[in-house]
Amino acid sequence: FHFTVMVVGESGLGKSTLVNTLFNAPLYPPKEQIPLTQETPKTVAIQELTADIEENGVRLRLTVVDTPGFGDFINNEDSWKPILQSIEARFDSYLEQENRVNRNKITDKRVNSCIYFIAPTGHSLKPLDIEFMKRLHTKVNLIPVIAKSDTLTDHEVAQFKKRILDDIAFHNIKIYQAQQYEHDDPETIQETNEIMSKIPFAIVGSDKEITTSDGRRVRGRQYPWGAIEVDNEDHCDFVKLRQMLIRTHMEELKDYTNDVHYENYRTEKLLS
Amino acid sequence: FHFTVMVVGESGLGKSTLVNTLFNAPLYPPKEQIPLTQETPKTVAIQELTADIEENGVRLRLTVVDTPGFGDFINNEDSWKPILQSIEARFDSYLEQENRVNRNKITDKRVNSCIYFIAPTGHSLKPLDIEFMKRLHTKVNLIPVIAKSDTLTDHEVAQFKKRILDDIAFHNIKIYQAQQYEHDDPETIQETNEIMSKIPFAIVGSDKEITTSDGRRVRGRQYPWGAIEVDNEDHCDFVKLRQMLIRTHMEELKDYTNDVHYENYRTEKLLS
Ligand SMILES: Nc1nc2c(ncn2[C@@H]2O[C@H](COP(=O)(O)OP(=O)(O)O)[C@@H](O)[C@H]2O)c(=O)[nH]1
Numbered sequence A, B: 001f002h003f004t005v006m007v008v009g010e011s012g013l014g015k016s017t018l019v020n021t022l023f024n025a026p027l028y029p030p031k032e033q034i035p036l037t038q039e040t041p042k043t044v045a046i047q048e049l050t051a052d053i054e055e056n057g058v059r060l061r062l063t064v065v066d067t068p069g070f071g072d073f074i075n076n077e078d079s080w081k082p083i084l085q086s087i088e089a090r091f092d093s094y095l096e097q098e099n100r101v102n103r104n105k106i107t108d109k110r111v112n113s114c115i116y117f118i119a120p121t122g123h124s125l126k127p128l129d130i131e132f133m134k135r136l137h138t139k140v141n142l143i144p145v146i147a148k149s150d151t152l153t154d155h156e157v158a159q160f161k162k163r164i165l166d167d168i169a170f171h172n173i174k175i176y177q178a179q180q181y182e183h184d185d186p187e188t189i190q191e192t193n194e195i196m197s198k199i200p201f202a203i204v205g206s207d208k209e210i211t212t213s214d215g216r217r218v219r220g221r222q223y224p225w226g227a228i229e230v231d232n233e234d235h236c237d238f239v240k241l242r243q244m245l246i247r248t249h250m251e252e253l254k255d256y257t258n259d260v261h262y263e264n265y266r267t268e269k270l271l272s
């Protein structure tokens, strides 16, 4: 089973840490310090990392597409371009393979979901966030998350989530909405609603184990004033993001990419 | 006694909150939500707020110069310009008053210190941070702080501080250094060293009172996993910043502005 997830957001929002936390595997090694240098890279890079992992006894080939440089320059006007190009190039590659005589061995490198990291400012979406989402929401399943949400109190998270959803609605941005089917049982509907009600997920990532004040060993971050637990749903929405992405909605994210985003792209391309 | 402090940094780094916390006064009222709008302001604004406050029985007229919009656009190439212009305009105004026949009533609006807010990414200074500091370090006393430092663990703060100071040294940026005088008593030297050793100050701001787990009422931020106390030196460097800015080095910041930054500006201006 293949799955491709893209991560987008400014440097320092905990993207590498979150990927490691999501798949409980050190996919991203500890970061080497960027050298002190007068030279800064001039453009957003597209990097891929593939790993074979096991989830609930199911073997999964996971590809993470990283986009270092996004939002990191003094001028970020073209930050979105290389990312959109990468998504469309993967559609083109699939289209080309679909058109072959022998279609036995199609390699599907299309991006099934794009996790967009929002900085925990507590105010509203930034112009860069809005521009990116408007450019890409019809090409890929956008899953916005509030990065490093341990920066915000519960009250601030609630306010910020509401404002982000208002911004998204105002700009007619279509973020990924889980499909509800008529034949779904009440339990599934309930579970999907609970997950969807948390979007944008307020997440915290950690690949370190810490000890809580009551002696439990958990994944989290240790501060002098307390320990935040990644897997504690009272502390953040990490569990819900993980559930949606890996357990309950992985197949649907792939189907929606194929049936909607790819089909729309294909239609536009063949008509033009 | 007059004092002018400028605050610079991206939106959402806790600048208004910190100003209120520093002067223990609601100088900045709670923020109204920015309206949902397709229009974003195009340029950095310069805003002033003046308040009469009392510190240790000394009456102080404090002016805070705010710079909303800095670092907030998709393209921040000219973010520093309106800020430099404001600093130089105040030098010009002072120069013009100094040259008058009657110099009894000089109004000194020169900026005595500029608190620069660094986002707590945990990595290194951003290109925007470096550009701003290089443009302004010879015009104003630069005091870099790590904003919202409760985002970082103690270990991450130590690493980040070291990297920031390395970046600053590498780019030959002169941040404000407290002067040491031969005649200072050992206690003063010790106190100054303790304060300076904390730069860049890792700060947390709060204008709310919370109750700690052991029942004390303090200024801080309440999280489900613990309460961070602004005035607790094990939690952040707020106390040290406040000491330096208001108690021990306020006069020196004014003198250095007058004797060095202003004099250099005046000399350059008169020679050109
Ligand atoms: N407060 C907080 N810090 C985090 C979190 N996740 C990662 N970090 C820290 O933030 C810094 C940057 O993380 P990294 O994963 O390298 O961010 P990236 O640049 O987006 O890939 C590191 O010091 C991490 O330990 C989080 O959820 N909350």
Ligand SMILES: Nc1nc2c(ncn2[C@@H]2O[C@H](COP(=O)(O)OP(=O)(O)O)[C@@H](O)[C@H]2O)c(=O)[nH]1
Residues within 6 Å of the ligand: A121, A122, A123, A150, A151, A152, A156, B010, B011, B012, B013, B014, B015, B016, B017, B018, B031, B147, B148, B149, B150, B151, B203, B204, B205, B206, B221
């Ligand atoms: N984690 C954390 N949040 C803070 C801190 N100071 C302010 N905040 C919160 O950050 C948000 C933005 O603060 P604000 O002062 O308006 O930032 P400004 O846009 O830079 O003026 C608000 O939700 C504040 O409550 C801090 O030291 N740590």
